[in-house]
Amino acid sequence: MSETSNIDIVKKGLGKRYRAEKRFRIYGICAIASSLIFLAFLFISIGSNGYTAFQQTFIRLTVHFDPEILGDTTNRESIASANFPSIVKQSLSMMFPEVTSRSDKRLLNALISSGASYNVRDIVIENPNCIGKTMQVWVPADDDVDMLIKGHINREAQEGERRLNDKQLGWIEQLEKDGNLKKRFNMTFFTAGDSREPELAGIWGAVSGSFFTMIVTLVLSFPIGVAAAIYLEEFAKKNRWTDIIEVNINNLAAVPSIVFGLLGLAVFLNFFGMPRSAPLVGGLVMTLMTLPVIIIASRAALKSVPPSIREAALGVGASQVQMVFHHVLPLALPGMLTGAIIGMARALGETAPLLMIGMVAFIVDIPSGFTDPSTALPVQIFLWADSPERGFLEKTSAAIMVLLTFLIAMNALAVILRKKFEKRW
Amino acid sequence: MDANMNPTMLLFTILLLSVMGFIMGRKRSYAVANQVGGMSNLHSRPTYYGSLTALWCAIPTLIIFSFWLLFESRIITDLVIATLPDQLQNLPADRLNLIVNDIRNMVNGNIVSSEPNPSMLAAAEHYRKLNSLSHASLTVIVIAVAIGAILVIQKTIHPKLRARNHVEQVIKYILIACSTIAIFTTIGIVLSVLYEAIRFFRIVPLSEFLTGLEWSPQMAIRADQVGSSGSFGVIPVFMGTMLISAIAMCVSVPIGLMSAIYLSEYANRTFRSVAKPLLEILAGIPTVVYGFFAALTVAPMIRNSGGVLGLDVSSESALAAGLVMGIMIIPFVSSLSDDVINAVPQSLRDGAYALGATQSETIRHVVIPAALPGIVGSVLLAVSRAIGETMIVVMAAGMSANLTLNPLKTVTTVTVQIVALLVGDQEFDSPKTLAAFALGLMLFVVTLILNVIALVVVRKYREQYE
Numbered sequence: 001m002s003e004t005s006n007i008d009i010v011k012k013g014l015g016k017r018y019r020a021e022k023r024f025r026i027y028g029i030c031a032i033a034s035s036l037i038f039l040a041f042l043f044i045s046i047g048s049n050g051y052t053a054f055q056q057t058f059i060r061l062t063v064h065f066d067p068e069i070l071g072d073t074t075n076r077e078s079i080a081s082a083n084f085p086s087i088v089k090q091s092l093s094m095m096f097p098e099v100t101s102r103s104d105k106r107l108l109n110a111l112i113s114s115g116a117s118y119n120v121r122d123i124v125i126e127n128p129n130c131i132g133k134t135m136q137v138w139v140p141a142d143d144d145v146d147m148l149i150k151g152h153i154n155r156e157a158q159e160g161e162r163r164l165n166d167k168q169l170g171w172i173e174q175l176e177k178d179g180n181l182k183k184r185f186n187m188t189f190f191t192a193g194d195s196r197e198p199e200l201a202g203i204w205g206a207v208s209g210s211f212f213t214m215i216v217t218l219v220l221s222f223p224i225g226v227a228a229a230i231y232l233e234e235f236a237k238k239n240r241w242t243d244i245i246e247v248n249i250n251n252l253a254a255v256p257s258i259v260f261g262l263l264g265l266a267v268f269l270n271f272f273g274m275p276r277s278a279p280l281v282g283g284l285v286m287t288l289m290t291l292p293v294i295i296i297a298s299r300a301a302l303k304s305v306p307p308s309i310r311e312a313a314l315g316v317g318a319s320q321v322q323m324v325f326h327h328v329l330p331l332a333l334p335g336m337l338t339g340a341i342i343g344m345a346r347a348l349g350e351t352a353p354l355l356m357i358g359m360v361a362f363i364v365d366i367p368s369g370f371t372d373p374s375t376a377l378p379v380q381i382f383l384w385a386d387s388p389e390r391g392f393l394e395k396t397s398a399a400i401m402v403l404l405t406f407l408i409a410m411n412a413l414a415v416i417l418r419k420k421f422e423k424r425w
Numbered sequence: 426m427d428a429n430m431n432p433t434m435l436l437f438t439i440l441l442l443s444v445m446g447f448i449m450g451r452k453r454s455y456a457v458a459n460q461v462g463g464m465s466n467l468h469s470r471p472t473y474y475g476s477l478t479a480l481w482c483a484i485p486t487l488i489i490f491s492f493w494l495l496f497e498s499r500i501i502t503d504l505v506i507a508t509l510p511d512q513l514q515n516l517p518a519d520r521l522n523l524i525v526n527d528i529r530n531m532v533n534g535n536i537v538s539s540e541p542n543p544s545m546l547a548a549a550e551h552y553r554k555l556n557s558l559s560h561a562s563l564t565v566i567v568i569a570v571a572i573g574a575i576l577v578i579q580k581t582i583h584p585k586l587r588a589r590n591h592v593e594q595v596i597k598y599i600l601i602a603c604s605t606i607a608i609f610t611t612i613g614i615v616l617s618v619l620y621e622a623i624r625f626f627r628i629v630p631l632s633e634f635l636t637g638l639e640w641s642p643q644m645a646i647r648a649d650q651v652g653s654s655g656s657f658g659v660i661p662v663f664m665g666t667m668l669i670s671a672i673a674m675c676v677s678v679p680i681g682l683m684s685a686i687y688l689s690e691y692a693n694r695t696f697r698s699v700a701k702p703l704l705e706i707l708a709g710i711p712t713v714v715y716g717f718f719a720a721l722t723v724a725p726m727i728r729n730s731g732g733v734l735g736l737d738v739s740s741e742s743a744l745a746a747g748l749v750m751g752i753m754i755i756p757f758v759s760s761l762s763d764d765v766i767n768a769v770p771q772s773l774r775d776g777a778y779a780l781g782a783t784q785s786e787t788i789r790h791v792v793i794p795a796a797l798p799g800i801v802g803s804v805l806l807a808v809s810r811a812i813g814e815t816m817i818v819v820m821a822a823g824m825s826a827n828l829t830l831n832p833l834k835t836v837t838t839v840t841v842q843i844v845a846l847l848v849g850d851q852e853f854d855s856p857k858t859l860a861a862f863a864l865g866l867m868l869f870v871v872t873l874i875l876n877v878i879a880l881v882v883v884r885k886y887r888e889q890y891e
Binding site for chain 1: 433499589596599606607617621682683691703714715718721752786789809840847848861862865872876877880
């Protein structure tokens, strides 16, 4: 009798327990789903803010290259200092002859980017024969116009609450009607350096800065990391010294990145007097940061090579160094490369240490070497994110999209490498 | 351009010379072998004679090259300062720094901040001269050493030379040197942070730093200025860090842990192979992206929803930064706990099932308690990660150090303050700049302690089941 009652007790509780089981399962699914929703939300929010930056509003001007206004244009230097802004203003006022008062003219000129005169100048530099002729030129519109066309400025809003007043709105509508205003692919974004004007700002300077930084990082951290891993895995005897090195490497992997920035500031900049804002210093700091990642990955790759390979090499008379470099290393190299790529991807997205060593300055010029002042792509994102202008918002998101594309490509490469060369022994 | 080589060119020249050395050494070994009657009389294979030559050509020159470049600008700067007129030389260190920067900018042809005066122009000219002199002498020395090394080794190559053993010995030393870089990095971090921090504690006593309740590092420019006298009490900054980290952990620990449990205990192979990499994307996104997302999307969202509920939410609330940081940390918690849960022996689960426990009961009463040390370790690692995180808080948290536990208010963190104090022009003697290093030291020590505890706990736990 008592045994059946035990079963009854169990059975009575069974429904409740199964419900608890189900609930627990649902919690798990919810946890995963919520992180995936966060991920999707992040991508959608950045994508929807950023995709418009790949297009830019241009205005078509009928430019008359009047030699009288331009002045001397006989050689390159004089072209560079010729009066192109007036040429641009003149072609605008030819388009809108009804605008006469000074304040209105100023409003009208504000529709065109301040970089338009450089576009016109470049045409003359490329083709000096056009002096005296009349040509149609597409020049970038001001960022306020661009924002209006992309719908970020409400046309219906009160005049005082938008950055363009009613007159300017009327001119823009006329330009649109005549087909003189169009959205085109934004090449500037991919070819220009930083600028205070959103319509003239591009990521190329930051991308080159990141490129030089990554070159330094790769050239230093991969060989050093692999060498350190080989020593620790293949040659080092297990003693206190190697224990200290191991503990050190594990700790360095978890040190906050900004501390590496402090190290770079104190040692490389202040002690050695290296140049501020240089990709060389950025690369050195990133090397120290990436080394633990590469060492740990390389050691894992070396560990996965079976001992039979080593024994066979030693058996046919190879020395220990020959055994490692001729037989073990080639087999472990794909794994090491995967680790290196992942480490590089992390370094590419890193911002904080670069802020410490001054790679955060406003730099218009495109860096052309390892000691030129420059920024990096994530730092550029940080700088633009701080700008109050609406035009930089989409630029920031677009720069993030470019950065994420690089990172995804690098990680995909790592996955492909791993899949292709992964060996099961 | 000047006639002498720039460092990058010189580096390539060194590499070229080493390759030449390799070829010549190999050739030489063939020649000496033929003199004594064939290759079999050579101690090592010809490649090793080549490698020996290349190594002895490359290593000394690279060492000279890197040390020269490391100390070059420091020495030149000192020499240039020595030629400046007395009234410039006797300026305080920070003003002198500005002038040196201007001179450097003139040398590089950049825009300078001040009006160039004749003595500075002369100094810039002097700097340029010294610089090209230094590069020229470096070029000469490096090439001479390289060629000298090649010639000396050429002379010593003979069939009895144990080239392979030499090369292997050198390679081993190189490997050892590479593995010690980790130690030097740690020493470098400790020394650089400690040195500046000690200078800071000479001005602001340690007790005031650790127990002060007010943080406002802005020093008065004039002595009679009202307010802002500079107070360096770290408590509000540290509390802010803790508050944001706590919010982050409230998000990441439950979600990360439940994800790990589901992935390792319930999910089938296909689901796991899709969901795990997707979760890891979260860890691969740069923190600056999270910062932008927090400042642009999450913070306004929280403020608006707070407004609907009638709450006064700051636009740089701790909640926004903490929430986004929590999302970032989810994959750390989940992948580390996943490993730990997988390491729990199957026999423990089988035992629980045999007693009639359901799967969730097994997990809650057997697997999690068994894995607890490892989970604690991974949570500690995640906390250290949250404390050291910089970009999210720089972009989404505030600057003002409020001593509050209200997540809707603005707080500041250690990392935000380090960035705020060090970005831009710095004077290297003011307590304001040095305070950043004191904060850095604190950050380093706290994260180090957390990491060491976590590593010890995880290692102990692993040993338990091995």
